[in-house]
Amino acid sequence: MLDIPSLLRATPDRGPVHLPDEYDPDDNFAHARDAGAWGEDADDASAEGESDAGIEALAWQLLLLANPGDEDAALQQFRVFQEAWVEAGADESDVADLLHDASDWRSGFEIAETDAAGMVQALDELAARWSLRIDWGVEDPTDEAFLAAAEVPGLLDTAFDRLREYGYTVWVRETDGGYAGWITLSRDDEGMRMLSAALGLDLRPAGA
Numbered sequence: 001m002l003d004i005p006s007l008l009r010a011t012p013d014r015g016p017v018h019l020p021d022e023y024d025p026d027d028n029f030a031h032a033r034d035a036g037a038w039g040e041d042a043d044d045a046s047a048e049g050e051s052d053a054g055i056e057a058l059a060w061q062l063l064l065l066a067n068p069g070d071e072d073a074a075l076q077q078f079r080v081f082q083e084a085w086v087e088a089g090a091d092e093s094d095v096a097d098l099l100h101d102a103s104d105w106r107s108g109f110e111i112a113e114t115d116a117a118g119m120v121q122a123l124d125e126l127a128a129r130w131s132l133r134i135d136w137g138v139e140d141p142t143d144e145a146f147l148a149a150a151e152v153p154g155l156l157d158t159a160f161d162r163l164r165e166y167g168y169t170v171w172v173r174e175t176d177g178g179y180a181g182w183i184t185l186s187r188d189d190e191g192m193r194m195l196s197a198a199l200g201l202d203l204r205p206a207g208a
Contacts, residue, residue: 062195066107066182077102096201100180110180116150123159126183134162160207170206
C-alpha cells in the first residue's frame, strides 16, 4: 500500500508530485490515519509535521490543476494558502476556505447563490485566461433582464456545457449561501476527484 503522506511531501520547494494512477484516496488516507501520520493519537510533533506536509502538497497539486499551463500563478496562490494555513494553526477544517481565499478571482470563484451577475463575470474572467468566451445563449449576458431571470445553478450548467466543448471542466461545491469552485482541464478530471476527496472538498462537476 502506498505511503501517501511521504509520497506527497513535495511542495514547490521540492518540485510538484503527481498522484499515481493507482492512488485511492479512501484506502490510502485511511491507512495514513491508522498509522498516525496525520497527527491523530500521535506521541510527538513529527506526526503533525507529516499531516501538514500532506495537506500542503495536496493543495499545491490542486492549484496546479486549477492553473493549467501557468505554474507561476499556481505558485503565487499556493504561497498565499501556505501563509494563511500556518496562521490558522494548520486546522484541516479551514482548508476549503483558505484555498478559495487564495485563488478567488485568480483561478477560482465563490459567489452567492443569488448573484447571477457575479457568477457570469467570474466565469467569463476565468475562461478568458485561455482566450475562451462562454456562450450564455444571449447576445449580452450583462443585460439586466437576462440576469434578473437567470439562476446561478442554471448558469453553472451552461458554463459547464460550453467549456466542456473546449476540454475544460467547471467544478463546484456548495457553500453557506452560495457556490465555489475552479475550472480545470477535462483530462485532469480523475486527478481532481482524487485531490478533492483527499482534501475533504465536496466538489462535483457543475453539470452533474
